[in-house]
Amino acid sequence: MAPPPPASPPVDLTPLVWVVDDSPTEIEAIRRSLSSACRVEVFSNGEAMLEALHQHGPPDVLVLDWQMPGLSGLEVCRYLRGTPSTAMLPVLILTGHARPEDVEEALLAGANDYVLKPFQPAELLARVHALSRWELQRKRVLADERARRVLAEGSLTEVQAAEARARRSEQRYLLAARATRDVIWEWNTETDEVERSISLPAYLGYPDTGQTGDTQWWKEHLHPEDRERVVSGIRAAIAGTAQDWQEEYRLRRADGTWVFIVDRCHIVRDEEGRASQVVGALQDVTERKRLEAEARQRAEFERQLIGIVSHDLRNPLNAITLAATAILRSEELEERQRRNAVRVLTAADRATRMIRDLLDFTQARQGGGIPLNRQPMDLHELVHTVVDELQVIHSDRTIHVEQAGDGKGEWDPDRLMQVIGNLMGNALQYSPPNTPVKVTTRGEVDAVVLEVHNSGDPIEPDVLPRIFEPMERGSHLQAVRAGRSIGLGLFIVRHIVLAHGGRVSARSLADEGTTFTVLLPRHP
The missing domain is CATH 3.30.450.20 (PAS domain)
Incomplete structure (x- = not known):
C-alpha cells in the first residue's frame, strides 16, 4: 500500500503587504485602511524596501508611492519587473497623476493597478485584496503544475494525483468565495x-x-x-x-x-x-472609472480656476509692489508714510507668495512635480539677496548671516529664493520681535547646507514629523501669528528641495529654538 500523501501546509490567507511611502501622514492612513485585513510593513524609501526584499523575499502585495526621494515608485517597479524573482510580484501604485498618459506610464512600468490620491480607504483595501487573491491563486496554480510534473515522472500514484487535483479545486473555490x-x-x-x-x-x-x-x-x-x-x-x-x-x-x-x-x-x-x-x-471596475473621470474633471477645473485667479491677481499685485517700492525709495517720506508704505508692500508680498504657493501646491499634488531651471550659481550670494529684500520689509528685526566654504552649485535660483524666503518668513513670523534670526550657508565636499534658526516657541513633538505636510501648523499662538497664511510654505520647500535631489529637516527644542536644515547636492 502506498504511503498517504503528506498533508498540505495550511494556507495563510492573510496577505502580507509592504507599503513604501516617504510621508508619515500617508503611511498612517494606508496602515489604518489595510490593518483590519492585512499584515502591513512600511518602508520610508525604495532603497530600504529593496534591501528587505533581498533579505526576506517578496511580500504578497507591494504598495508604492509614485513620488519619493531617491528611487521613485516607477523606478522601483521597473527594477522589480526586470528581476526574475519579483517579475510577477503584484504592485499597486499610489499617485496623484490623473492624466491618462500618466496612468499608461505606470502600467507600462509594470504596475498591476493604481489608486488616485486622495484615496478612499475602502477602495484601497479592495484593490489590495484583489491583487492578493490573484497572487495566491497564481502560487497555487504553479504548485499544482509542479505536482503534475512529479506525477508525469512517476513519483505519485493515481490516487495521490486525484487528491492533488481535489486540493486544487478546493483552493480555487475558496478563493472564489473570498472574491466578492x-x-x-x-x-x-x-x-x-x-x-x-x-x-x-x-x-x-x-x-x-x-x-x-x-x-x-x-x-x-x-x-x-x-x-x-x-x-x-x-x-x-x-x-x-x-x-x-x-x-x-x-x-x-x-x-x-x-x-x-x-x-x-x-x-x-x-x-x-x-x-x-x-x-x-x-x-x-466601473466605479473606479467613474471616480477617475471625476478626478480628472476636478483636477482640470482646479488648474483652470487657479490659473485664472493667479493671472488676474498677479498684475494688480505687481503694480502695488512696484508703487510701494518706489515710494519707499523717496527721501522725503515722513515716518508715518514710510510705515504705511511698508505695510502695503508686506501685504502685497504675502498675497503674491500665497498665489505662488497655491500654484505650486496644485502642481505637486496632481503629480506634476516642481519644474526646475538649473544654472550655475552661488548660494551665498543668493542668501544675501533674499536677506536684503526681507530686511527692507522687516526693518525692525535683526538678521544674522554666517557663511563658510564654497557656495557654488547648479540649482534653480528662483526656486531656491522661494526656499530661503519661506524659511526666513517662518522664522521672522514665529519668533519674538526682539530676537534675531540666523541664516547660515556652509559649503561641504559635494553639497551646500542652508540653516535658518529662530528662538521662537518650539514646535510640538507630535506636529514636528508632519510639519512639511500641507496645512500643518504648530500651537494656537503660532497659528495666530501665521495670520492669513494658507500653510503651504513648508510643503513647497520640501518639494523644491526634493526636486533638487536634496533633503530638508527640522529640529525644535525649548532651550535651542527651531532650526530648519536644507542639504543641496552641488550637481544633479
Whole structure:
C-alpha cells in the first residue's frame, strides 16, 4: 500500500503587504485602511524596501508611492519587473497623476493597478485584496503544475494525483468565495470550455441559466469596439510564450449599459511551451472609472480656476509692489508714510507668495512635480539677496548671516529664493520681535547646507514629523501669528528641495529654538 500523501501546509490567507511611502501622514492612513485585513510593513524609501526584499523575499502585495526621494515608485517597479524573482510580484501604485498618459506610464512600468490620491480607504483595501487573491491563486496554480510534473515522472500514484487535483479545486473555490467582486475562471483551451466561480450572465444581471459553457456568450456581449482587440489579444498570448495576460474592456449588462472590466489571467505551460492551464480573474471596475473621470474633471477645473485667479491677481499685485517700492525709495517720506508704505508692500508680498504657493501646491499634488531651471550659481550670494529684500520689509528685526566654504552649485535660483524666503518668513513670523534670526550657508565636499534658526516657541513633538505636510501648523499662538497664511510654505520647500535631489529637516527644542536644515547636492 502506498504511503498517504503528506498533508498540505495550511494556507495563510492573510496577505502580507509592504507599503513604501516617504510621508508619515500617508503611511498612517494606508496602515489604518489595510490593518483590519492585512499584515502591513512600511518602508520610508525604495532603497530600504529593496534591501528587505533581498533579505526576506517578496511580500504578497507591494504598495508604492509614485513620488519619493531617491528611487521613485516607477523606478522601483521597473527594477522589480526586470528581476526574475519579483517579475510577477503584484504592485499597486499610489499617485496623484490623473492624466491618462500618466496612468499608461505606470502600467507600462509594470504596475498591476493604481489608486488616485486622495484615496478612499475602502477602495484601497479592495484593490489590495484583489491583487492578493490573484497572487495566491497564481502560487497555487504553479504548485499544482509542479505536482503534475512529479506525477508525469512517476513519483505519485493515481490516487495521490486525484487528491492533488481535489486540493486544487478546493483552493480555487475558496478563493472564489473570498472574491466578492471577482469572477474566477479557468479556460480549457483545447475544448474552449470555461469554468467560472460565478455565472457570468448572472454577474451582469441576466437570468441565471447555470451557463458555464464555452466563450461564445462572453464574445457576443463584448463591446463591438473592444471585441476584436480582446479576443485576438488573449488568443495570441496563449499561442505565444507569455505567462500573463491583462486587458480592460466593456461588457453589456442586462439593462443595456456597459460595465468596465479588468481581466487578468496566468498561463501555465508544459515543457514544450504549450498552454496547459489558463486561470484568471475578472473584476468590475466601473466605479473606479467613474471616480477617475471625476478626478480628472476636478483636477482640470482646479488648474483652470487657479490659473485664472493667479493671472488676474498677479498684475494688480505687481503694480502695488512696484508703487510701494518706489515710494519707499523717496527721501522725503515722513515716518508715518514710510510705515504705511511698508505695510502695503508686506501685504502685497504675502498675497503674491500665497498665489505662488497655491500654484505650486496644485502642481505637486496632481503629480506634476516642481519644474526646475538649473544654472550655475552661488548660494551665498543668493542668501544675501533674499536677506536684503526681507530686511527692507522687516526693518525692525535683526538678521544674522554666517557663511563658510564654497557656495557654488547648479540649482534653480528662483526656486531656491522661494526656499530661503519661506524659511526666513517662518522664522521672522514665529519668533519674538526682539530676537534675531540666523541664516547660515556652509559649503561641504559635494553639497551646500542652508540653516535658518529662530528662538521662537518650539514646535510640538507630535506636529514636528508632519510639519512639511500641507496645512500643518504648530500651537494656537503660532497659528495666530501665521495670520492669513494658507500653510503651504513648508510643503513647497520640501518639494523644491526634493526636486533638487536634496533633503530638508527640522529640529525644535525649548532651550535651542527651531532650526530648519536644507542639504543641496552641488550637481544633479
